[in-house]
Amino acid sequence: MRTKDETEAEVRVGTGAGSEDAPVRFDTKIAVLLRDDLEPxxxxxxxxxxxxGLGTASPEVVGGPYADADDTTYLPMFRQPVLVFQGTKETLTTAHARALSRSLATAVFTSDLFSTGNDRDNRAAVRAVGKDRLDLVGMAVYGPRNAVDKILKGARMHP
Incomplete structure (x- = not known):
């Protein structure tokens, strides 16, 4: 398992500027923050x-399609690591407010969504509650690395 520092530092891929081993550095971050009392x-x-939702709002986070040696094609995925954090309900509420104040691409999941079974009902459940009263259990955020780090202040890496 990679440590937070190893994951955040660099990702080596075959698209480096002078060498196939040249590090690719990301000035952005994709992060998920989960409430620490959730079941696995x-x-x-x-x-x-x-x-x-992040790839639809920020298409630059999605890389190219994959193919194996037999030319079987696979869907594209994020071009950079997704870091997963956890925190208390209060940490999540604070992070949510920070993300909104910085106008970063943010997706939310509320406790009400565990009892719905489709997109229409999910959207209606979120729509029924004001942003300051959402019972958040998770969120994803994408944006400049420094901004995302500030949003996640107080959270810890998911074990």
Whole structure:
């Protein structure tokens, strides 16, 4: 398992400027923040849901399609690591307010969404509550590395 420092420092890929081993540095960050009292299945479900919106709002986060040696093609994925953090309900509420104040691309998942079963009802559940009263259990944010770091202040890396 990679440490936070190893993950955040550099990602080596075959698109470097002079060498296939040249490091690729990202000036942006994709981060997920989960409430620390979720069940394991809920953590996975929330993470999958909240990251799914980032590529639609910020297409530059998505890389090119994949292909294996047999030319079987696969869907594109994010071009950079997704860092997953956890925190208390209060940490999540504070991070949400910080993300909105910086106008960063943000996706949210509220506790109400565990009892809905489709996109229409999910959107209606979020729409029914003001931003300051959302019972957040997870969020994803994408933006400049320094801004995302400030938003996540007080959160810790997910184990």
């Amino acid at each position: 299945w809920q953590r996975l479900n929330v993470t999958a849901f909240v990251v799914s």
